[in-house]
Amino acid sequence: MDNGASSYRRFLEGDDNGLTEIVRDYKDGLILYLNGFVGNIYAAEDLMEETFLKLIIKKPKFKEESSFKTWLYAVGRNIAIDYLRRNSKRLDLSMDDVQTYLSDEQDVENSYITGERNRVIYEVLKNLNPDYRQILWLAYFEDFSNSEISTVMRKNKRQVKNLLYRAKNALKNELNKEDFIHEEL
Amino acid sequence: MKSCSEITNELLERRENYNTDRKNKINKFAKISVSVCGVCLIACISFGLIHEGKIGDLLPFPENPSTVENTGLDGETVNDGDLDLNIGIPDDVKNNDAVKFLCFVNKIEDTLSAAPKYLDPALHYTETWSDEDAVAYLGIDLNTITVDSVHLKAKCDVLESDSHTVYFTNDGTLVRDIMSFECELQGEKISVSASKLGLPYDCLYTTSSEKITTYIGTEYGNVGVLFYGTSEINIESEPLLRDFIVADFQVNGVNFRVSAENIYQRDFYHFISAIVNQ
Structure with a gap:
């Protein structure tokens, strides 16, 4: 408990x-x-x-x-x-x-949110769709396991796994875009 | 952004409000439920009493009023207590509901109603008849009605019957012929309405009434008379005094509605007998 x-x-x-x-x-x-x-x-x-x-x-x-x-x-x-x-x-x-x-x-x-890395990730999360935002928040900021995420989001573990995979890819793309913007600045 | 303590206090305050509202709702519901249950209970009890006949004819009209004298078929005087209103009527007629052709309260049975209804002036015309015209039409003259019993010997005097308006359709068919008279019988006023087209009134509007069908013998047969009486002024009075009494009947093709207030039941009965036997 x-x-x-x-x-x-x-x-x-x-x-x-x-x-x-x-x-x-x-x-x-x-x-x-x-x-x-x-x-x-x-x-x-x-x-x-x-x-x-x-x-x-x-x-x-x-x-x-x-x-x-x-x-x-x-x-x-x-x-x-x-x-x-x-x-x-x-x-x-x-x-x-x-x-x-x-x-x-x-x-x-x-x-x-503590740490610069987490702040950047949180900022980038705002650009993602709500499902990706939720699952990445639960996984990275709350340290929820796939099992716990499936309980909160009412999805089965396979769906959570797939959603998390797609969310990570979307996050990577956004971070790359963020790096690209930084480079331009 | 609210602090932790602010949020907690606000939540606890909202909990208090919620609990108060909930208590109020429960109290309100309880009050409404008690009221509704009370009304239902009263309705159920009333329905039960009515169904069992404990409410309704609280003062039943006596089947054979012992205070009334009657002149029977052969003219013999029947003394108090010996009255049989069904005297001379065959059993099959007594028990035949079809004989009770006169209306009950608010209900007509097998008898046409001549009660006033709207007549379009464009399609009808009227005539005003005198008393003489009315007597000739109805075939009965109330001025000749005499009551001759042990308790009352009197002659009916028609007080008011200046004129009578009758209605015809444009092609000359008589459609309304109700004629009203007021008689005085030894100080007691009696209203008489007569019509050949049907019962002068199809309803009796009273808050309470009792009814009885009785038969008055004539040399030509028996005439059923439906009496309605409202509650007595003094039920202990002797003879029985009615605050309101009505009789509906048909004799020689004329339908009558006779009513009187504050009258001894026996006098009223003898007046009706006199009309029937004229």
Whole structure:
């Protein structure tokens, strides 16, 4: 049982500090993962809150068939899919909003993503399609195994393997393009 | 971007709001459910009581009113308590529903209605008949009606019947002939409507009523009379005093609706008998 599972169990027993620990440990990763889905950091933040709200209101049972983080991301993914079904339109932002938006996104990235290599990869991920973005995020930033990715993304292992292969190729192409741009500069 | 503690506090606050809303919804649902169940329960009980006949004819019209005197077929006086309203009627006629040809409350059975209906002025014309015309048409003169019983000996005086409007189609067919009179019988006022085309009224509008079909003998046969009575002013009174009573019947091709208020049931009965036996 990881720390998240322990914190969640304590929360279910009536200790609100358990919730505080879960939010502290998982909020940034969840926001960035959900941002890969919805492409909007504000919406991702709202969805992160909705994910935690679902835990504290519905109190779903964590069966320990996977890690707590895998289970939490799967819950967040379902909420994000519902959100995308309801809202097909992206948020319209003014120029001031865009400045704040970029600043907020930068903050959460800086707090969660360490190392220059990871920052470059994260930037390049934004240019990929959502499925590639998700699987690469889970594989490289969350260190999820193929089995855990298949749980979160609700795909079988073969599909995960194929998707990951295609996503890596797409990432390589984007990185090459990035290098080419750097060279030109 | 919100801090961890801000997010946690906000989540806990939303949880409180959710729980409060949920409690309110449950309370509201419980209240509505109790109300609906109450209404259903009352409806079920009412339906059951009506079905069992415990609601409805709360004050049944006496089958053989003991306070009424009757002059039988042969003119003999029948004393209180000896009255048999079905006297002289063969059993097969007594038990034949077809004999009960007069209407029940809000319902006509086998008898045409002459109740007022819209008549297009473009297709009809009217005539105003005098009392004499009406008497000649109906073949009965209410001024000649006399009641002669142990309790009441009186002659009917027609009070109001200035004129009677009858309607014809443009080709001369009579389509409405309802004529109304008001008689005074020893201080008691009685309304009489008559028509040869059908029952003057096809409905009786009362909040409660009891009905009974009885037969009044004449030298020509028996006439079925459908009485409607509303609840008594004083059920203990002797003789029985009705706050409202109505009789529908047909005699010699004329359909009558007779009604009176605050009248002794026996006097009303004798008045009807007098019309039937005229």
